Amino acid sequence: MPHINLPEGIPGILGPMAFSPQTAKPLNELAEVLLR
Amino acid sequence: MLFSPETTKPLRDFVEVLLRGPNSLPPAEREMIATYVSSQNDCHYCQHTHGAAAAEHLGGNYELIDQLKRDYASAPVSDKLKALLGIAGKVQQGGKYVTTEDVERARAKGATDKEIHATVLIAAAFCMFNRYVDGLATWQPHDAEMYREMGKRLASSGYTVPGWEKPVQKAHGQ
Numbered sequence: 620m621p622h623i624n625l626p627e628g629i630p631g632i633l634g635p636m637a638f639s640p641q642t643a644k645p646l647n648e649l650a651e652v653l654l655r
Numbered sequence: 656m657l658f659s660p661e662t663t664k665p666l667r668d669f670v671e672v673l674l675r676g677p678n679s680l681p682p683a684e685r686e687m688i689a690t691y692v693s694s695q696n697d698c699h700y701c702q703h704t705h706g707a708a709a710a711e712h713l714g715g716n717y718e719l720i721d722q723l724k725r726d727y728a729s730a731p732v733s734d735k736l737k738a739l740l741g742i743a744g745k746v747q748q749g750g751k752y753v754t755t756e757d758v759e760r761a762r763a764k765g766a767t768d769k770e771i772h773a774t775v776l777i778a779a780a781f782c783m784f785n786r787y788v789d790g791l792a793t794w795q796p797h798d799a800e801m802y803r804e805m806g807k808r809l810a811s812s813g814y815t816v817p818g819w820e821k822p823v824q825k826a827h828g829q
Contacts, residue, residue, distance in 0.1 A: 645668035
């Protein structure tokens, strides 16, 4: 069980990203420029 | 960061929201978590830059930051922050070291899920930043005045306003 109350049924990093969209946005932008 | 502006933009946006965006943990405490993790990773540049930002958020209390790095358990900070620093220290060793008991202890001291999330993400992110800085063997001046100057700029204007790195360029004679 996750340590905090994350949305259910969302795997891996997608759970905390759904929990915290403000931090997810720049992280996804970084992944985009870094990997693509 | 100046070498690679494409990656720097999302990194700056990320640090801004991570350390200064809306969260019930004040920016000073988020900077303290970043400083503690950077100190555990022995990253000179990061622990002094963020230590200065934390100190400047507190009106220039550098003594507290030194104390926190030496032994946070005996530092005059809240029990909640101590419990969160405990979690941050576990994340620094590896995510799987964080136990249910660590999280329960933080919650018992009043930490919310959002604060626990911020703590884990700050600790994880600073492990990345510390490795980015040290993995490239970057130039890391030992110049207390330079870090103070950066800390003042960061505490007042944040990470996305251009110019906070000026004191480094000045130290380099540019």
